[in-house]
Amino acid sequence: MIPDALQQLLDGVDGQETAHWQGRDLVMFNAPWGELIVSLQGAQVLHFRPPEDRGWLWVTPTPQPMPGAIRGGVPLCWPWFADERYADETPDRSGTFHGLARHAPWQLEAADEHADGIELHLSPTQRLHSQLTVRAVIQANAQRLAVELISENVGDTPVKVSGALHSYLAVDDAHQCRLEGLAGARYLDKLRDFAEGEQQGTLAIRGPVDRIYHSNEAVMLHDGPRTLRVGKQSSDSTVVWHPDQQPPADTSLEAAKRFVCVEAANTRLDPVWLVPGAQHLLGTTLSRT
Ligand SMILES: O=P(O)(O)OC[C@H]1O[C@H](O)[C@H](O)[C@@H](O)[C@@H]1O
Structure with missing residues (x-):
């Protein structure tokens, strides 16, 4: 949308x-x-x-x-995710x-x-x-x-990197969505000071969600009769974010109901150490089931 x-x-x-x-x-x-x-x-x-x-x-x-980033689509978060500024040279x-x-x-x-x-x-x-x-x-x-x-890494010392493919998936109503594929995964809850939890069954969006799941599994986003599969490569973190009633300044309450973020990421749970000459590919693949 x-x-x-x-x-x-x-x-x-x-x-x-x-x-x-x-x-x-x-x-x-x-x-x-x-x-x-x-x-x-x-x-x-x-x-x-x-x-x-x-x-x-x-x-x-x-x-x-500009130069703010557009909220939507698939923003590329690199070379760090959120405030995990491992590769920050400032x-x-x-x-x-x-x-x-x-x-x-x-x-x-x-x-x-x-x-x-x-x-x-x-x-x-x-x-x-x-x-x-x-x-x-x-x-x-x-x-x-x-x-x-x-x-x-084209330099001569190891560098620690994190990042995310911060996909904003269009949905009819975030509150009606269910995310499958995370059951049993441990997570850090960013809304509870990174408290640890374990996902029981499917995840339903009923309020604000901001979690980093330790998982390399694909997520199925069920949105009414539609299902979108979010696959990923070289990513052991899946971030699920929905701001619910407190959307950021560039998004209305009404508009915020229409997305759920499911992000293929490398975070504090699985940062990547790149030694000189090494490459890392972080990938996500969206498909209909
Ligand atoms: O507003 P942004 O800088 O685009 O970040 C939007 C969101 O991104 C991620 O999903 C983080 O886990 C959230 O904590 C953050 O609020």
Whole structure:
């Protein structure tokens, strides 16, 4: 579910086009395999809709201005998740929440479109870290959307990294949703000062949720008759976030009912130590069941 103005821009696209929205440069695709919008601020997928379905992702109708990040789609949190500033190079570790990548300008390096779908390769226009490089690969076809974030240590000392593919999944009503796949997983509850818990059965969203689950399993998001599968790669943390009655300033109460975040992440539970020359691929794959 995306803002009307964004949908109108997309409706005028046949094939691939660039556009400008809310101060951001966008790459838009309207093709037989589906609709896809990527913002070059943060290499952020804002929208994906396969044929004969509705959009899988949610974007706030009232985004904050640049250089703030757009709330919605799949923001790339890198090289740290939340306030876990392991790779923060500022002297007092005062770097921005969720890292540098989602605010930074990225460039499209390659777009390989074929009859069944597309593969996009993006990288930041400038290095974001003295020792780390990062790139993103986005694949879309009529069955799935995959986002990969690939970090490499090009320096000469080990670097500790965390991050997240912070997917905002569009739902009819968050309070009607059930998340399956987390039963038995231990979690840290960020709303209770990181108290530990263990998930019993399915997770229903009945109020605010902000939890880091120690799990590498796929999550099935049941939203009425619809189910979206959130798969992941090289991620032992799954973050589930829904702000309920206290949405952030860039989102109305009404709009906040329409998303649930299920994030493939590396967090304090499973930070990645990258030794010189090593690469790490954090991935998520969304698909219908
Ligand atoms: O408002 P943002 O910086 O985009 O963060 C939004 C949310 O992201 C994650 O899911 C965190 O676990 C939450 O604690 C945070 O509130």
